[in-house]
Amino acid sequence: MKRPGSNALPRQRVVLVGVSSRALPRSVAEEHLDELERLVDSAGGQVVGRFVQERSSPDPATYVGRGAVEAIGEQARRDDAALVVFDDELTPGQVRNLEKRWGEAITALDRPGLILDVFASHARTREARTQVDLAQLQYLLPRLAGRYGHLSRLAGGIGGRGAGEQKLELDRRKIRDRIARLRRDLEKIETSRQVRRRARAGRVQVAIAGYTNAGKTTLFNRLTRESAYAADRLFATLDSKSARGASPRLSGVVFVDTVGFVRKLPPSLVASFRSTLAEIRDADVVLHVLDAASLRVDEERRVAADVLEDLGVEAQRIIPVWNKMDLPGARVPRGEIGISASTGAGSEALERVIRARVRPEPDRFTLDIPYSNARAIAESRAAFRVLDEEDQGESLRLRIAGERRNLGSLSRFVEDEAASEPARVRRRAR
């Protein structure tokens, strides 16, 4: 894949802005700007300056204070940057006010707008494009009020690609029509995805999820011997891709590589990627891949865990997988799995854990059968593995393990239904 900005065009010059406070110390604010810088890089831009203001809460009118607005404008002009990216969501009013102060030459963009732009420039398949277009138009709609100058200056550059490119000719009504059309398109795509998924029914589905750049695709490639595009950039993967496990240990297991998560993922994006994210929601097991060498891994873990929770993935279905163990400084919490997807270290152990997790364990029942029914007692012993027997005077209590459908007429002797739940996490209804 061609790297945006790697062609002859000069990379757009960008100034970053963040806010630090007691709740968000300067060092953390700086780390967030490091990530914002990587997003700018992924969008094909070049960061030429940074600005962090200390304040208890964002200014409702201009996000940063009056003096800071002037200082940032000055810095942008001095560094020849036409784009200022904020590490937060800006209200449409804040964008208008900032640009009024700065004049025509400088544009303000927020983190969600930047993320949408990265997605727009990486989307390849029809499904990904449709999802990103929808998310972008939903993001733009409330921001169309008032000045169009803001949008025209972005067209074609960072923050102005994808669906946004045509937006200049669009009025709100047309955008709404387009949103409705995209929704219908997505529904169709979703149906065909469901058909494909149903074809996989009966197989165990393991989704590979986690923060962007954690190494999901590299792990997917290792487990399936595929060669999906993996790269040291944010949101290299936008389309979920599935393939069978390569080793005999993984027979019957389908792995699905998925789009990464990031702090402050725009809600419109999450909503639009619903069908892609359904691959995670419906999986039997979710491998939560973590970059064990990342300095921000605790926060990355929290962000990804929150998204998984929002999707309705219960903790029992999640296996944390600490990746990049070959890197210096990588660490794994005691008792959890550490691997290196790129060298392959630890992947056999991981395969064993996956195998153990997906192998259906037998159901367990307690039967209480009167001694007078010797046939039923004999049948239970023959058809099931008996875990233990206990004399109850008039009857015999048997703890057995096996498949529920083999119970047949013995089901009338089942005692405690509560103890009869299968040990394995049940496959969710599709």
Ligand SMILES: Nc1nc2c(ncn2[C@@H]2O[C@H](COP(=O)(O)OP(=O)(O)OP(=O)(O)O)[C@@H](O)[C@H]2O)c(=O)[nH]1
């Ligand atoms: N040293 C080291 N690098 C790794 C390992 N696994 C992945 N990487 C690198 O980390 C970068 C990101 O890997 P990907 O597999 O693309 O990560 P991803 O989670 O799929 O990222 P997105 O799709 O962009 O969200 C690439 O440069 C990989 O080569 C590992 O075990 N060790």
Ligand SMILES: [Mg+2]
């Ligand atoms: Mg990937």
